[in-house]
Amino acid sequence: MMKARDIAYLVREKLHIPQDLRLADVPATLRTKPVSPSTVKDVSTETPDSMPLLAQMAVDAGDGRPFVKWWHYFGAYEDQFAELAQRSREGTLDRPLRILEMGVWRGGSLDLWRQYFGPEAVIFGIDIDEVILSLGIDSAEVRVGSQTDEVFLRAVIEEMGGVDVVIDDGSHQSKDVIASLRIIFPLLADGGTYVIEDLHTSYWPTWGGGFRRRGSSIEALKELVDALHQPYYARSGRRNSVGIERDSLRSIQFYDSVAVLRKWACPEPQPFRGGDHSRPEASI
């Protein structure tokens, strides 16, 4: 039987449920959302043609450094980045794409990003665990520090020469997710993309969340849906809890457990009058 400490690590840090786990073995404090072991993806049923490219790359990682991503994330990443990643791999972008992943763990996901975004991309990973320095990770630059440390984050992004894509796969604690977004979104390049993984944690008390709980990361992100529509309603002086306003927010999209925010210098909304408005039917 697995030790409670090992189960706690796997569930808390990796959101990975061991195949042989019995619910009775899970410490009560972690039993906020039992996930069936059958949810661990069996790729033997997939063919290369049935998978998004990123999923194929993930499967092909074979005996490389370990990583864990939920299977459906690969399709979401492909939706968002297929064209950009292809151009980055081909080296046809105006300048190298700059990617920051928060949460390195054992480095496997950085290896995957290197393969996906190609040799020219500037890829950095940060983690609070110093072990990342001893893993011989050569696919990306790694730096030790917290995703909530503004001075550290600013220094890393300056070293990167700016940032175009951020992937938050760090602590998944709601307060940390919000803190990072607050600090980094203003530093993101125009047109840049900010991805937050594992938002299911925002429904779980052990990650500072709960269903419709104030202060959870998903509730904070829902506030941004209102921020995007700010010209259409009168509002109180209170800013939203993430501090992002519509003037820099192009879109916010949700997948299961993943949010994707795009940044741009947002113009005022203006209606466009198409066709000939002097035609008789225009005044019916």
Ligand SMILES: C[S@@+](CC[C@H](N)C(=O)[O-])C[C@H]1O[C@@H](n2cnc3c(N)ncnc32)[C@H](O)[C@@H]1O
């Ligand atoms: C889910 S794992 C990352 C997994 C990796 N991206 C992958 O796909 O395999 C989360 C990592 O976040 C790190 N972490 C936890 N709190 C953090 C914080 N405040 N700042 C940065 N990293 C943190 C943990 O040490 C752990 O390695």
